[in-house]
Amino acid sequence: MNSVCVIGLGYVGLPLALSFAMKGYKVFGVDSNEKLVEELKKGETHHLESYKGKTIQEILKEQLENENFIPTTDYRKALENVNDIIVTVPIPVYGGKPYFDYLVSCAEEISKNLRKNQLILLRSTVVPGTTRNIFLPILEENGLKCGEDFYLAYASERIAEGKAFEEFENMPTALAGFCENSVRRAVDLIKVICKEEIIVASSFEVVETAKVIENLQRDINIAMVNEFERFTKAMNLDIFEVIKVANTHKRVNLLYPGPGVGGFCIPNAFYYLDAKAQELGIELKISKTARMFNEGIPGYISDLVMKTIEKYKCSKKVAVLGIAMKDYSSDDRLSPAIEIIKILQARGVEVKAFDPAVKTEYDFKVSSLQETLKDVQLVLILAKQHGIEFEEIFEYIPPSEAIIIDTRNVFSYNDAKEKGFVLEKI
Ligand SMILES: NC(=O)c1ccc[n+]([C@@H]2O[C@H](COP(=O)([O-])OP(=O)(O)OC[C@H]3O[C@@H](n4cnc5c(N)ncnc54)[C@H](O)[C@@H]3O)[C@@H](O)[C@H]2O)c1
Known part of the structure; x- marks a missing residue:
């Protein structure tokens, strides 16, 4: 055998x-x-x-x-x-x-x-x-x-x-x-x-290096689209629509922006390449800028939450939906969601989070959608998951009171208009 x-x-x-x-x-x-x-x-x-x-x-x-x-x-x-x-x-x-x-x-x-x-x-x-x-x-x-x-x-x-x-x-x-x-x-x-x-x-080195740059190009691509998001937001355009249109060009393959880059692979790629680059006396300027930019996205999202609280004069309570490092994953290693929550907590925001796929225990994690949405107005969507029906938000918060910050393109501006909730997208 x-x-x-x-x-x-x-x-x-x-x-x-x-x-x-x-x-x-x-x-x-x-x-x-x-x-x-x-x-x-x-x-x-x-x-x-x-x-x-x-x-x-x-x-x-x-x-x-x-x-x-x-x-x-x-x-x-x-x-x-x-x-x-x-x-x-x-x-x-x-x-x-x-x-x-x-x-x-x-x-x-x-x-x-x-x-x-x-x-x-x-x-x-x-x-x-x-x-x-x-x-x-x-x-x-x-x-x-x-x-x-x-x-x-x-x-x-x-x-x-x-x-x-x-x-x-x-x-x-x-x-x-x-x-x-x-x-x-x-x-x-x-x-x-x-x-x-x-x-x-x-050689070993060809395959090892190819693998690290396969991951690093995703890190750079994600940094780039998150930068584009800041531009489209100022233009009052939906970045997800802009990218959808751009990607119809046969030689364009933009990824989508989000709350940051997590998991084991992509965030580590720069540090793997950089460890060798330093030995060789090579400076990885673009890769480093992209990595630093991506590491700053959780701070950017938490700023958006604070500004939204201020703008709509709502209580400092947030319901977070999805804490995995990406959609439909149970992996919360280096998840930007965890970092966003920690920044918000440090800024005095009360956070309750729900993610049925993630098994790690956290003090902010609760076990049902209902529990997360109890007595809150502001909902922050950080990852899609089987087991989170986003439409059910409105069973617990009346649409006219709900304020949703959506980093995963779950809702469109049309949905918000039809139902009457406030939508902030990245
Ligand atoms: N997760 C992914 O999607 C993915 C994709 C491509 C490549 N990789 C690479 O594959 C490798 C594994 O990643 P992962 O996500 O499976 O990691 P992981 O942390 O999920 O699993 C690694 C396992 O190795 C065990 N381990 C650690 N040291 C050990 C030792 N000395 N002897 C025996 N077991 C030991 C740990 O207990 C752990 O269970 C990493 O190099 C990662 O970069 C991961």
């Missing part, structure tokens, strides 16, 4: 492991978080993925039952049973600096348990140069030589949360290997789950 080990069972690693399990692989999933592993063993996850009509919860339970998926914290048990090892542990950014400890301790554990002929495929998003300069030397620490005793490849991970299963299958995969054998082994492994083209690049 074919077997593989996936290390790091988060937003990428769990659906990746289950994708191999659904192809009949025996998959050992390793995570250092004991609580997470215990939950997974019971078939529990808060992820919002689905595949061919089945939820990730159903897939997880099926693959546990048929013993194709074995979650564990034990590297040794996992590594002695497989030929191929995939790594998806993160490099978070703290205080603007990439923090390598998770990846380093993962490499140390692999090195201790590495056996001849194994392939290690790194899929984490990394600072360019990490595979060769940080990961590889640790793997060789216990005497085995890359290219002779074991094989190493890097393949960037391009999935979007919420579309993971579909995108493992239908997104072209870029990879590079230490040697020809590493490439061959990695291509064979990726082919099990990916139906699309596999692009073999000339």
